[in-house]
Amino acid sequence: MNVTVVITNYNYIDFVTDCVNSVLSQTYKEIEIIVIDDGSTDGSLDLLREKYGFLSNLKIISKENGGQLSAFNEAVKYISGEIVCFLDADDLYKQNYIEEIVKIYKQNEEVNFIFSAIEKFYPNGKIEIIQKYPEDRPIGFSVISTLFAKEWIGSPTSAISMKTSLLKKVLPIPFENEWITRADDCLIWGSSILGAYKYYLSKPLVRYRIHYTNNYYGKIFSDEYLYQREISINRLFTHLINKSGISSQNLIDLINFEYRTRGDKSLNLLKLYLKILIKSNISFPLKFKKGLRLILDTIK
Numbered sequence: 031m032n033v034t035v036v037i038t039n040y041n042y043i044d045f046v047t048d049c050v051n052s053v054l055s056q057t058y059k060e061i062e063i064i065v066i067d068d069g070s071t072d073g074s075l076d077l078l079r080e081k082y083g084f085l086s087n088l089k090i091i092s093k094e095n096g097g098q099l100s101a102f103n104e105a106v107k108y109i110s111g112e113i114v115c116f117l118d119a120d121d122l123y124k125q126n127y128i129e130e131i132v133k134i135y136k137q138n139e140e141v142n143f144i145f146s147a148i149e150k151f152y153p154n155g156k157i158e159i160i161q162k163y164p165e166d167r168p169i170g171f172s173v174i175s176t177l178f179a180k181e182w183i184g185s186p187t188s189a190i191s192m193k194t195s196l197l198k199k200v201l202p203i204p205f206e207n208e209w210i211t212r213a214d215d216c217l218i219w220g221s222s223i224l225g226a227y228k229y230y231l232s233k234p235l236v237r238y239r240i241h242y243t244n245n246y247y248g249k250i251f252s253d254e255y256l257y258q259r260e261i262s263i264n265r266l267f268t269h270l271i272n273k274s275g276i277s278s279q280n281l282i283d284l285i286n287f288e289y290r291t292r293g294d295k296s297l298n299l300l301k302l303y304l305k306i307l308i309k310s311n312i313s314f315p316l317k318f319k320k321g322l323r324l325i326l327d328t329i330k
Contacts, residue, residue: 032060034113036102147232150238152240
């Protein structure tokens with residue numbers, strides 16, 4: 031099973047070689063690396079070419095600066111692996127990360143998207159483990175919960191992977207200027223709407239670097255920014271729905287089927303699906319029947 035690792039770099043000369051080296055040192059060896067340099071001006075592109083330009087399994091692609099989504103759209107043109115992993119140039123993989131996710135893909139044929147726990151590491155040496163669940167588990171399908179409640183099922187960019195066949199359903203996505211940062215949302219919501227069967231890896235094998243130039247971590251956003259973001263999200267969802275060819279109104283008929291695939295059933299998840307059901311325009315008797323089935327599937 032061949033794996034492509036997509037590294038996106040913009041002015042991370044202080045971090046990018048450590049990032050690339052963390053991929054080159056993986057215990058799993060069937061890997062190609064595609065580095066998308068998004069118009070860096072700090073000399074990091076020259077450094078990449080100097081240190082890695084001779085490697086046959088590493089491609090360095092230079093493009094004009096356009097942001098994270100534009101880098102993803104560019105990368106998909108070059109991917110040849112069956113599995114795609116994403117890695118920001120300031121983050122790192124632990125040595126067995128790819129070996130572990132490949133094992134999951136091989137053992138679970140239905141899985142086409144994996145997100146994992148992360149290990150945040152700070153300049154002062156502090157380490158913080160971020161886990162959604164204490165153990166590995168299948169998450170299942172989430173088309174309905176994503177379309178009707180915008181459920182976000184994933185991790186930051188560097189801790190997600192998916193089968194290339196799924197990625198090529200999601201990308202390319204337009205509106206690149208609206209997703210200069212936080213474009214992992216496009217991958218996470220897009221994969222869900224286009225039929226991802228997701229799986230969670232609880233081992234924190236991805237190291238997420240906290241530093242003063244992080245584009246998202248620790249930032250406070252204005253009302254103006256949040257308003258524009260909601261407009262961009264609505265535009266993204268409209269695009270993805272049109273791409274999928276599904277009718278959101280008819281999906282409610284499948285709510286019990288989707289819920290049964292969910293490996294993370296909890297009271298909060300039940301409440302989410304019941305809320306979706308209550309807000310739907312189906313008849314009350316049908317709502318009652320489907321709601322009761324949701325409850326029984328939770329407690330059994």
